[in-house]
Amino acid sequence: MLKRRDFLKALGLGGVGTGLGFMLGESIKTPATNLIPYVVPPEDIVPGVANWYSSLCTQCNAGCGIIVRVLEGRAKKIEGNPHHPVNQGRLCAMGQAGLQALYNPDRIKTPLIRKGSRQSEEFRAITWEEALSVLAENLMKLKIASNTEKLFLLSSVIRGHMGHLFETFMQNFGSPNYIQYDLFQHKELIFANKVSMGINILPHYDIGNTNLLLSFGADFLNTWLSPVNHSLGYGHMRQGRHGSRGRLVQIEPRLSLSGANADEWIPVRPGTEGILALGLAYTIIEEGYYKGQDINEWNKILSPYKPEIISELTNTDNERIRTLAREFASARPGLAIAGENAASYTDGVNHIIAVNILNHLADNIGKTGGVISNPEAPIKKTQSLKDIDALLRNARAGEVETLITYNTNPVFTLPHNSKIQEALENIPFVVSLSCFMDETTAHADLILPTHTSLEDWGDDISEPATGYNTATIMQPAVSPLYDSRNAGDILLSTAKRLGNRLQKNMPWDNFRDFFIESWKTIYEKQRHTYAGEPVFEDFWNKVLTQGGWWDQEKRTHQSIHFIKDNVKRFISSSPSLFQGNEDEFPFYLILYAHSGYYDGRHANLPWLQEMPDPMTSVVWGTWIEINPQTAGKMGIREGDLLLVESPYGKLHVPAYLYPGIRPDTVSIPIGQGHKTYGRYAGNRGSNPLDLLPGISRHETGTIPLNSTRVKITKSSEKGNLVKMEGITKEFDRQIVQTIPPYERRQN
C-alpha cells in the first residue's frame, strides 16, 4: 500500500525529473537554423525556384557557354548552354567542377600582404584601401623614376575585353610588357596555321562531318583545343549520320583517351609524326590523288618522305602508310589534325605544318568535314606582345621592378629549370591577382583576391569558333562570397590613383562600365544584323539572356591560300630532338594534360581529384605509364615506386602498367605536385615539368613538353597508387559487346 508521503515524494521526484530531462533534451539539440537565409528576400529570389544565368566556362580555353542554376543566391549546378554554338548544351567534367572553385574552402578571402620572407609564405590580412595604396605607391615610384617599362603584367590567355583593359592600362602607364602565359596556349598551332595558311585565327575542325579523321597526337575528345565541340562532332561523325560512319585513326606514341576510341592506333616513334604525315602526303602526290597544277613542285618537296624511306624512322609499315594515304585521299572529306602531343616537340611547329600540308593535298581545306576558316573576331584580339621568356630574361638581368600576375601560375607551369623562381627572387615587388594561394601567389608580396568566374563580369571570343563569330558573356551568377574584386576594377582604381594620362584615358568607374561600353561599340558595328533590337538595351538583354552573341547568318568562309614557299622552310626529315643521350637515358618522355587537372589549375577541386583517370582510373596522385613488356623486363610491377631521371631533374612516381604506350616510351600526366594550393592539391603527387629543360622555342616562346629522354630505376619502396579499377579483362562475359563495321551501316 502506497502511503501518502511516498506518493507525494514520487510525484515531486517525477516532476522534477521530467523537467530536468526535458531541459537536457533541449540543450543537446542543435539550435534551429533558418531555412531561408533572407528576412526580406531580394525580388528575383523565390525559395525553391531556380534562376538560371547564362555565363562563360573558364575551366579551359575552349570558351564554352554555360548556364548556372542558382537557388536562393547559391550556385547549385552548371550545365552547358543549349544555345551556345560551341558546346550546344553539353559540358565536360572540368566544366561541371567549376562550382567547386567558387565554393572552395581554400579561397583567399581578403587582400594579404607579406609578413616574413618570400620563403616563409606568411601573410597578414589588410584592407583594400591599404592594399591599393601600396600598389599605387609602388607604381607611382616607377613613374617618377621614368622606369615605367620595368612594370610587367603577366596574365593567362585572355581573348576578351579584360585583355583590352590590361593593354590599355599598360599602354597608358608606359610599359610594353604585357605577357599572356598559359601552359597550353596553342601558340604552335596558331603560328603554324599563319605560316602555312595565312590565317590569324584558329579554324573550325569539322569533325562532325568528316569521313576519316587522322589525329596526330590530338587528344581532341579530352583536353585539346575545344573538347566539348569536338566530342559533339565525334558523336555525330560516328552515329549521327544515317548510313555512314566516320573512322578515326590515331597516330601517337602514347594512346590517349581519344586514341582509345579510335578504329586504329599507329604507335609512331616520338618526334616523327610530321614525317609520317608527309609520307602520306607524298603517297597522295605519287599515286595521283592530288589534282593541283603544282604537282611537280610538291613532288620535289616531298620526295625525301617516300614511305619506303621513312618507314623505319617512323616505325610504321610502309604498306600501311600507302593504304592509309589512299583511304585518306578518297575519304572526301577527310580531316587531319595535329594536337598537343605533336605540337609539344621542340620543332612542334614543323609537325603541325606537315599535317596542314597533308590536309591541303587531300583537298580538305575549306570543305565541310575538313578545315573551315573562321571569320576575324569582332573585337581586336589582344596581342601578347612578348612571351614568357622576355620576363625571365629581364628579371634575371634585373630589369623588372614590379610584376603583376593575374590568373596564371608560372612557378608551377614552367619547369624549374627555366629558373622562374630565381627570376621572381630578382623582382623587388610582385603582386598577385588571384583566387587561390598557388605557387606563384605564395611568392608574392601583395595578394589581391579576384572573383571566380561565377562571380565576375567578362567575355570571351571562342577560338576556334564553329564557322561564324561567337562571343560569350560571363556574368555573375552569385554575389561575391568574400571581399574579392574584379581584376579590371583593381586596375581602374589604381589608374585613378596614378592620375594624369591614366586617369584621363581610363575614365570608367569599374570594369562593368568599361565592358558595357565596349559592347556598345560592337553593337554599333554590327547594327545591321540586329534589326530586331533597335536599342542597345534590347540587344544587351538578349545577349545576356542567351549568354553571348553569335551571328549564324554571317559565315564568311574566308578563303584559305596555302603558302607553299613558307612551308618548305619548316618541314624536316629528321625526327624531333630529345635531350639526353640514348644510352644513358633510354626512354622518350611524353607529357600530357590530365583530363581533370588540365595544366594543374584544377588540382584543388576535390571532384576532379576523385575522378578516376579515364585511361588508368588512378585518383588523387601521379603515376608513370610504362609498357608492360618493358616493365616485365625490368622487373617492375604495378605500384612500384620508380625513380625517373632526366638530365635536368628527377622524380619519384609509382608505376602503372599501360599497354597503350610504346616500349621505348614512358608518360607522366601533368597536374599534381603542387607545393601549396590548398588542402586538396598541396603536397600530393609529382610535377613532371621539373624533368624538362628550361629552353623555349624561338618561334613561339613556349616550352616544348616532349623534349627530353629519361632513365628509370626501380626503387625498393612501394609507391602510393590508388586506382579504382579491379581487373580490366572481360573474361568472355559479353560486357561491352561489339559489332563489326561495314560500309553503309544503318543505325
Add this chain to the structure above:
Amino acid sequence: MSRFLDKLFARFNIYREPGYYGKYDYKWTIVIDLDKCDGCEACVIACHAENNLPIVGEEECSKNRAFNWIRIERYVEGEYPDVRVKFIPILCQQCGKARCEVGCPTYATYHNQDGLNVQVYNRCIGTFTCATYCPYDVRHFNWFSYKWEAPLEQQLNPDVTVREKGVMEKCTFCIQRIRAGKDHAKDEGREVTDGDIQPACVQTCPTGAMTFGDLNDPESRVSQLAKSERRYRLFEDLNTDPSVIYLKRVMKQT
C-alpha cells in the same frame, strides 16, 4: 469453382507485377550508344554535382568506397601494339525484376509506378542485402556521415536528400528531375514530352551518347533507338530486365 479461384487469384496476381501496377505510368529508359561514348567521365562529375555525392578522400578511395553512382568501366584487350580499349558507363540499371528489391527486408528499395527502382533513404537500416544481390555493383553505402568542408556545402542541391551514415544509395535516374518534370507537365495539363526531362548525366554527355525517355511512348527517341539492331542489355540472361539499353560498339573483330 474455377471462376471463384480465378477471382481469388486475380486479387493476388497484381502483386506479381513489379510495382504492383498493371501498367506503368512511364517506363523510363536510358539508351547508351557505346559507339559514341568516349569515356570522358563528364557524366560522373555531373552526377556528383546534382546528387550531393560526398568526396571520400584518398584513403577511402583505396578501399573502393568512392561514390560514383555512374562509373565508366574500361576493358582492355590485347597487347601492344594491338590494344583494344572499350568503355561502358555502368549506372543503376533500374531492373524490372530487381534482385535488390527481393532482398531488402524493410522495403527500403521498391519498384515505383514509373518503372524505377527507388531507394528510400529513411527506411534503410543498412543490412547490405541489396548491394550484395546487385549483379552490376552499382550500390554505394554511406560508411560514415560525410562532411562537406565549408563552404562546399553551399553547392548542395536542395532537391536531393543528404544521406547519413548507414544508408545505402544508388543512381535514381535523377528522380528529382523526373518529379519536377512531371509536376511541370501536370501544371500545364499535359503529358511529359520527350526531352523535357534529362538526368544530369544525359544532359551533359558531350558526345550525345546517352538518351533518356519513356519506352512506353512509341514516338520517343529512346523507343526509336531501342529498335536498333545493335541493341543489347547487360547480362541479359540473368533475367533482371534492366531499363538501360546499350547499343553495341562498332569495332573490328579480332
Add this chain to the structure above:
Amino acid sequence: MDTNISYKEINDDVIDAMTRTGPLYYVVLAIVTILTLLLFFLPWIYQIKVGQGVTGLNNPSYWGVYLVNFVFWVGVAHAGTLISAMLYITRTQWRRSVHRSAETMTFFALIIAVSFIMVHMGRVWNFYWVLPYPNQRTIWTNFISPLMFDVFAIGTYFLSSLIFLYFGLIPDIAAIRHRSAGWRRRLYVMLSLGWRGTDREWYIRDKAYMLFSVLIMPLVVSVHSIVSWDFALGIVPGLHKTVFAPYFVTGALYSGFAGVVLLISILRRVQQSSAKYITERHYDRIGITLLALSLLWSYLTILEIVMGLTSHSSFELEHLRYKLLNPGFAGLTALMIFSNTILPLSLSIRKVRVSITCQFIISIFILTGMWLERFLIFGTSLPRKFLPYAWHDYHPGWVEIAITAGSFFLFILMFMIFMKIFPVISITEVKEEWTDS
C-alpha cells in the same frame, strides 16, 4: 558409469558445483568480463558512433566477417538442439549428461548470433523495423526477403530454445531449491513455479517435453536452411547454389558438435564434479557423430566444387579459381580441408575417440575449419562478382577482428555466469539414466 552414486550425492555435487566458488573463478570471470568489454562492446559502440566505415568492408564486399560470425554462431547453436531434442526422441542414452550444457550453448550462441546481425547493420537503432508491427506509416516488412525469413526463423528458434531449456530446468531447480539460501532460494522458488514432483506433474512434463522436442526438431533443419538462403537467393556466383541448404545444415551440426566437445571438455576440467557424469562413453558417441558429419560435409564440399567446375559458367569458374588458386586464399582453403576432412578421419580409431585431449584438439581444428569455410564462402564470392572492373578484395579491419574475438569471450562470460546459477548437468536426466539402467 558408476551406478553406486546415490541421488543425494548427485544433488550435493550439483549444488556444490554452483555454490562453492574459489577465487580462481572470480579472477577468470574478471578477466573475461574485461576482455568482453574491450573486445566486443567498446569497438561496437565505436562502430555505431563513427559508422560502418571502420570495418574493412567495401564495394562490392559488403558482407564480411560479421555475417561469417553470424552463420557460425547459428551453426553452433544447432548441435544443442540436435542433442536435446532429436536425440531425446530417439531415446539415446548418452545424451543425458551433456544435453543441458548443449542446450545452454544453443541459447547463448543464438544470443550472440542475433547480436552479430545487429553489429553488421548500418543503422542499428532502427533494428526493430524488421519486425512486422502495425505502424502509422501503414507499411509492412518485405516478406519476400530472405532476411525476413531469418527474422521469423531465428525468432522462433530463440523462443523455442528458451522455453525448452526452461522446461528441462524446472525439476532440477525444484530439486535444489530447498537446499539453497538467500537470493538463490528466492530465484529458484520463483522459477520452479511451485513444482512438487507429483506423478501427475511428471507425466504432464514428460508429455510436454516430448511434444516440444518434436516441434523443435524441424527447426534444426529449417533454421539453417533459411540462413543459407540469405545468400543463395542472391544471384552472386559462389552464393547462388541449391546445395547451400543441406550444406549449411550439415556444417552447422558439424561445428556445433565440435563446440559441444570443447564445452564439455572444459567443463570436466573446471567443474570436478562433472567429470563423474561425463565419461569416455559420451566422447566415444560424439566422436562417431563427428566422423559421420565430417564425411557428409566432405561429400557436399566436393559436390559443390565439382558442380562449379562443370558449370561452363565464367562466373563460377572465376570464383572457384579465386578460392582454390589465389595466393591469399589457397592456404586458407588447404587449412580448411585439413581441419574438416583429413584430421577428423582419425576419429575412426577408438583410441583417438576416447582420448579427451585428442578430441579437444580435433574440435578446435574443426571449429577453425568451419569458420574458415564460411569466411571463404563470403570472402571469395563477393569480391569476384559479375563485372571484373568492380572486383575488389576484402581485408577485415581491426574492429571486425576485435568483435569476433570478443564474441567468444562473451560466450564464455555468459556460460560462466550460467553455470553458477543453474545446474549444468541435468540432475533429472542423470537420475533417470541410472534408474533405467
